[in-house]
Amino acid sequence: MEVVLWRLLPLLSLLASFLFFLYLHHPSKQVSHNECSLLFFNHFWIISKRIVTPQGLISGAVEVKGGNIISIVMEEEWHRNSKRGHVIDYGEAVVMPGLIDVHVHLDDPGRAEWEGFPSGTKAAAAGGITTLIDMPLNSDPSTVSPDTLKLKIAAAEKRIYVDVGFWGGLVPENAFNASALEALLSAGVLGLKSFMCPSGINDFPMTNTSHIKEGLSVLAKYRRPLLVHAEIQEDSDSNLQVENGRDEARSYLTYLKSRPPLWEEAAIRELLTVAKDTRIGGLAEGAHLHIVHLSDASSSLDLIKKAKSSGDSITVETCPHYLAFSAEEIQDGDTRFKCAPPIRDATNKEKLWEALMEGHIDMLSSDHSPTIPELKLLNDGNFLRAWGGISSLQFVLPVTWSYGRKYGVTLEQLALWWSERPAKLAGQDSKGAIAIGNHADIFVWQPDVEFDLNADHPIHLKHPSISAYLGKRLSGKVLATFVRGNLVYEEGKHAPAACGTPILAT
Numbered sequence: 001m002e003v004v005l006w007r008l009l010p011l012l013s014l015l016a017s018f019l020f021f022l023y024l025h026h027p028s029k030q031v032s033h034n035e036c037s038l039l040f041f042n043h044f045w046i047i048s049k050r051i052v053t054p055q056g057l058i059s060g061a062v063e064v065k066g067g068n069i070i071s072i073v074m075e076e077e078w079h080r081n082s083k084r085g086h087v088i089d090y091g092e093a094v095v096m097p098g099l100i101d102v103h104v105h106l107d108d109p110g111r112a113e114w115e116g117f118p119s120g121t122k123a124a125a126a127g128g129i130t131t132l133i134d135m136p137l138n139s140d141p142s143t144v145s146p147d148t149l150k151l152k153i154a155a156a157e158k159r160i161y162v163d164v165g166f167w168g169g170l171v172p173e174n175a176f177n178a179s180a181l182e183a184l185l186s187a188g189v190l191g192l193k194s195f196m197c198p199s200g201i202n203d204f205p206m207t208n209t210s211h212i213k214e215g216l217s218v219l220a221k222y223r224r225p226l227l228v229h230a231e232i233q234e235d236s237d238s239n240l241q242v243e244n245g246r247d248e249a250r251s252y253l254t255y256l257k258s259r260p261p262l263w264e265e266a267a268i269r270e271l272l273t274v275a276k277d278t279r280i281g282g283l284a285e286g287a288h289l290h291i292v293h294l295s296d297a298s299s300s301l302d303l304i305k306k307a308k309s310s311g312d313s314i315t316v317e318t319c320p321h322y323l324a325f326s327a328e329e330i331q332d333g334d335t336r337f338k339c340a341p342p343i344r345d346a347t348n349k350e351k352l353w354e355a356l357m358e359g360h361i362d363m364l365s366s367d368h369s370p371t372i373p374e375l376k377l378l379n380d381g382n383f384l385r386a387w388g389g390i391s392s393l394q395f396v397l398p399v400t401w402s403y404g405r406k407y408g409v410t411l412e413q414l415a416l417w418w419s420e421r422p423a424k425l426a427g428q429d430s431k432g433a434i435a436i437g438n439h440a441d442i443f444v445w446q447p448d449v450e451f452d453l454n455a456d457h458p459i460h461l462k463h464p465s466i467s468a469y470l471g472k473r474l475s476g477k478v479l480a481t482f483v484r485g486n487l488v489y490e491e492g493k494h495a496p497a498a499c500g501t502p503i504l505a506t
């Protein structure tokens with residue numbers, strides 16, 4: 001009897017391992033007691049033939065444990081490797097560092113009906129974005145003090161599916177008050193943001209260069225950036241046309257002429273008078289200036305290039321909508337395309353691509369700035385009165401890729417523009433690259449898979465109808481998104497619980 005038992009033992013243990021395997025892979029077990037992730041494991045390997053690392057594209061495996069990347073091995077080494085754990089093999093699909101979107105308006109708290117943290121961060125996860133930095137305006141109140149930052153953090157609690165940081169507002173009320181700015185920075189905003197023209201939001205008034213100079217001198221101590229909406233309202237013919245008839249107001253050209261490139265150029269010219277303070281040995285050494293959503297690829301860009309070569313600490317972003325669309329294609333009355341600065345002509349678009357490819361534009365951001373469809377005035381089509389802002393968050397990756405292919409955009413460039421440089425701007429040393437020790441913020445996608453962005457497509461944004469990309473055919477399907485090792489999105493499904501981390505600067 002005893003002998004029989006001994007003989008059966010290997011068989012029994014085989015059966016036990018098989019049952020354990022079934023238990024782990026049973027569909028109902030995919031969602032464990034850990035509701036933050038669609039994956040049961042805390043220690044696992046991601047394998048792919050195409051992993052984008054700072055050293056280039058490799059075929060190999062990324063080991064994730066406790067939310068971090070703990071090792072990266074090449075394919076040859078992997079085959080020699082005997083220590084294995086749970087393995088997810090993505091084959092030819094591309095594994096990249098999660099995108100970091102430094103310019104997002106989620107409008108929460110106070111205007112969550114415009115977007116809000118839950119839908120905004122679900123859309124981000126579905127688009128491969130693992131971290132976003134929320135703008136200080138369009139929420140109510142604006143984030144301009146420690147108390148208003150507290151409201152943001154409270155609103156984000158258990159409602160964010162990806163990591164979220166916050167920019168604070170530099171406004172006339174706090175700009176000349178160094179201790180107020182220090183309190184805001186000490187409370188954890190990653191940097192400040194200001195407008196050189198009216199922002200469209202009453203509790204976020206515009207700043208002039210004196211305010212900005214003061215802001216930079218405080219930011220210098222914290223080594224954090226100032227982001228600037230660089231347009232200065234100059235007189236233009238079409239300012240006078242606001243009261244014109246319905247047809248003029250529906251015409252895209254009327255709107256385009258109301259915000260000429262001169263507005264951007266004038267703002268940047270003024271900005272550069274204080275940007276020199278950021279040079280080594282300057283009054284605000286340690287601070288950094290970042291120009292958001294550049295649209296003008298002519299004189300404005302020339303000024304920025306000159307400032308960079310003079311040693312100013314300055315960077316610039318543009319957005320997918322300036323790279324995808326041109327004024328010529330925008331139909332009159334189609335206010336989905338209204339944003340500031342405006343989308344300019346096709347020649348300008350070509351020059352933006354050229355500047356991006358040549359490295360004069362440092363990074364990309366969505367400037368996702370939605371509202372309720374009623375305020376987009378989609379029926380009326382009045383470009384002068386509609387809310388300005390493009391709705392795009394979930395689609396920035398396929399848009400950059402689809403429209404960039406003819407310019408020869410590479411996967412490494414995508415990682416540079418959408419991960420590495422944004423991480424640096426936001427001071428996130430543990431993010432922005434697939435590297436040992438970093439957070440396991442990773443997404444997996446199939447660049448060649450095309451899809452029609454129509455009503456059948458799962459859109460997680462609160463108001464899909466206002467998206468400028470609706471009706472487009474795009475290339476690049478996101479399969480899976482990991483935030484700090486949690487599988488937060490896979491094939492149309494999100495993790496049950498919202499476990500993103502609010503990021504506060506220390």
Ligand SMILES: NC(=O)NC(NC(N)=O)C(=O)[O-]
Pocket residue numbers: 105137138199200201229293338339340341367369388389390
């Ligand atoms: N209040 C806004 O969200 N404005 C935004 N609007 C745009 N870009 O049209 C922006 O970033 O300037």
Ligand SMILES: [Zn+2]
Pocket residue numbers: 229292293340
């Ligand atoms: Zn702006």
Ligand SMILES: [Zn+2]
Pocket residue numbers: 103105135367368369
């Ligand atoms: Zn914005």
